[in-house]
Amino acid sequence: MNPQYIRDDLLIGNFLAGKLGDEDQEEFLADYLGDPERLEQLRGYVRDRELAERFLRDELSDHERDAFEKLCIADSVLYDELIMTEHLQQGLHGLDAAGQLPAGGASRGWRGWLHSPQYAMAASILLVVSLAFSGLLLRDNLSLRGEQNFASVSTDTRLVPLVTTRGDATNTLPQPGRNEWTVLLVDPGLTYDEYRASVRRTGGDTEPTVWEQSGLELMIYEQLALGMPGSTLTPGDYEIVIEGGTEDGGYEHITAVPLSVVAADE
Amino acid sequence: VTDTQEPELEKQISAELAERIGRGDRTAEQRVCERYYQRLLHFIRRRVGGDMALAEDICQQTFLKGLEKLRNREIKNPASLAAYLHGIAVKDVMNETRKSGRRATSADSELIDTMADIRPTALEEISEEQVRAELHRHLDRLSAHDRDVLIRLYLREESRESICASEGYSPQQFNNIVWRAKERLKKQLLEPADARRQGESKIVNLTR
Numbered sequence: 183m184n185p186q187y188i189r190d191d192l193l194i195g196n197f198l199a200g201k202l203g204d205e206d207q208e209e210f211l212a213d214y215l216g217d218p219e220r221l222e223q224l225r226g227y228v229r230d231r232e233l234a235e236r237f238l239r240d241e242l243s244d245h246e247r248d249a250f251e252k253l254c255i256a257d258s259v260l261y262d263e264l265i266m267t268e269h270l271q272q273g274l275h276g277l278d279a280a281g282q283l284p285a286g287g288a289s290r291g292w293r294g295w296l297h298s299p300q301y302a303m304a305a306s307i308l309l310v311v312s313l314a315f316s317g318l319l320l321r322d323n324l325s326l327r328g329e330q331n332f333a334s335v336s337t338d339t340r341l342v343p344l345v346t347t348r349g350d351a352t353n354t355l356p357q358p359g360r361n362e363w364t365v366l367l368v369d370p371g372l373t374y375d376e377y378r379a380s381v382r383r384t385g386g387d388t389e390p391t392v393w394e395q396s397g398l399e400l401m402i403y404e405q406l407a408l409g410m411p412g413s414t415l416t417p418g419d420y421e422i423v424i425e426g427g428t429e430d431g432g433y434e435h436i437t438a439v440p441l442s443v444v445a446a447d448e
Numbered sequence: 449v450t451d452t453q454e455p456e457l458e459k460q461i462s463a464e465l466a467e468r469i470g471r472g473d474r475t476a477e478q479r480v481c482e483r484y485y486q487r488l489l490h491f492i493r494r495r496v497g498g499d500m501a502l503a504e505d506i507c508q509q510t511f512l513k514g515l516e517k518l519r520n521r522e523i524k525n526p527a528s529l530a531a532y533l534h535g536i537a538v539k540d541v542m543n544e545t546r547k548s549g550r551r552a553t554s555a556d557s558e559l560i561d562t563m564a565d566i567r568p569t570a571l572e573e574i575s576e577e578q579v580r581a582e583l584h585r586h587l588d589r590l591s592a593h594d595r596d597v598l599i600r601l602y603l604r605e606e607s608r609e610s611i612c613a614s615e616g617y618s619p620q621q622f623n624n625i626v627w628r629a630k631e632r633l634k635k636q637l638l639e640p641a642d643a644r645r646q647g648e649s650k651i652v653n654l655t656r
Contacts, residue, residue: 204535205524205525207528207531208524208525208527208528208531208532209525209528211528211530211531212459212462212463212525212527212528213459215458215459215462215527215528216457216458216459216460216527229623229627230619230623232608235601235602239605248534248538251491251534252530252531252534254487254491255484255487255488255491255530255531255533255534256458256462256528256530256531257458258487261487261490262569262571262634263630265490265569265571265572266571266630266633266634267602267630269571269574269579269583269633269637270583270598270602270629270630270633271602271603272576272579273576273579273580273582273583274583274598274599274602274603275603276576276579276580277580277583277584277587278603280580282580282584283587283599283603284587284588284595369591369593370591371590371591371594371625371628371629372589372590372591372632373588373589373590373591374589404591404592404593437628
């Protein structure tokens with residue numbers, strides 16, 4: 183981690199713990215609120231330590247509460263996040279008291295699932311399906327080119343679970359082989375009858391959309407499986423845009439997942 | 449009052465407002481009220497146990513004192529007005545809890561009128577019933593594991609560590625789940641009710 187970041191984190195910690203005098207506190211706030219990068223770091227610190235949640239549960243010390251309130255008065259983003267947290271907390275309690283919480287337990291987290299026997303089974307199913315599908319594609323492709331010897335062409339399938347992220351974090355994938363079939367697994371987070379997914383290049387001057395598929399449905403464990411030839415994903419930065427089908431036949435944006443494909447030897 | 453300023457400019461905005469007030473600019477005083485009054489009131493109200501009338505009295509006093517200091521250029525760090533006002537408010541709340549009676553609000557009727565006219569933000573104005581209705585819709589559409597995270601975190605008040613440990617999430621994945629759920633709910637809550645009604649009637653027409 184960047185040493186400056188560590189120093190800043192210590193300073194933020196001191197601010198929240200009330201270890202700065204009144205004037206230093208004001209100086210601290212003025213500095214952080216005047217620098218977008220440091221302000222984002224400060225917000226990240228507040229979120230990571232769940233200060234809004236702890237504030238609402240009255241779990242903060244007096245110093246922490248003072249500092250947190252000052253931050254929220256000065257920063258409308260943190261203030262709005264506090265109000266949203268309060269709405270969520272009160273809303274859930276209200277629904278629970280009225281017996282209106284949706285029934286049914288959740289599955290294990292998908293991270294856990296990826297290490298589970300079910301994942302192995304799902305992976306096997308996908309492997310079979312995608313191999314068959316990719317085989318068909320290759321067959322079509324080769325027959326269009328008049329090549330008959332397609333039986334000798336082999337394909338491998340790779341499943342790549344992607345994580346929806348915010349900020350700078352991204353998913354990194356070594357460049358797939360040309361004959362590899364890549365299946366990106368994305369958790370859209372929201373339930374729709376059907377989805378559209380597109381893979382778009384970002385920050386380049388080449389054709390932005392390199393792959394698109396509509397009519398997708400969630401597979402087990404609420405993942406979307408986006409299968410594509412490995413040759414689609416050349417090194418570069420992409421975003422996987424997921425949209426949900428609406429009643430009027432259109433699509434609405436759900437999420438965009440960043441993906442970086444790096445050369446295989448990087 | 450719509451706060452259209454970029455939050456990263458807070459330092460500059462604060463310093464500029466302080467400077468203008470020092471020059472006798474009454475519009476800048478109103479701008480300070482509009483910018484910070486509602487947020488400060490929220491925390492004062494919480495500190496006085498939910499008594500809105502008392503919180504409003506204290507909040508008005510805080511601004512009157514703070515603005516007086518600004519007019520006289522007596523604030524050491526004008527780039528941090530929010531912290532300064534909060535400091536006055538905290539002292540006033542402590543004083544108030546030691547008193548039995550309500551203080552009389554000192555006279556600056558123009559500013560007091562300004563403060564009285566300040567409306568909560570759109571997000572704050574949403575009633576509990578609206579929140580419950582939208583949240584119910586929202587939860588229905590959420591994936592089961594995202595829903596589970598929200599319920600465990602906000603209803604059962606489980607710690608992030610225990611949820612991450614049992615579900616196999618990294619802290620970042622966990623933060624992202626919570627963040628995207630809040631963002632979507634916020635969007636839903638702020639979607640104007642009439643726009644939603646229009647959308648619903650369109651769907652009804654299509655199904656006829």
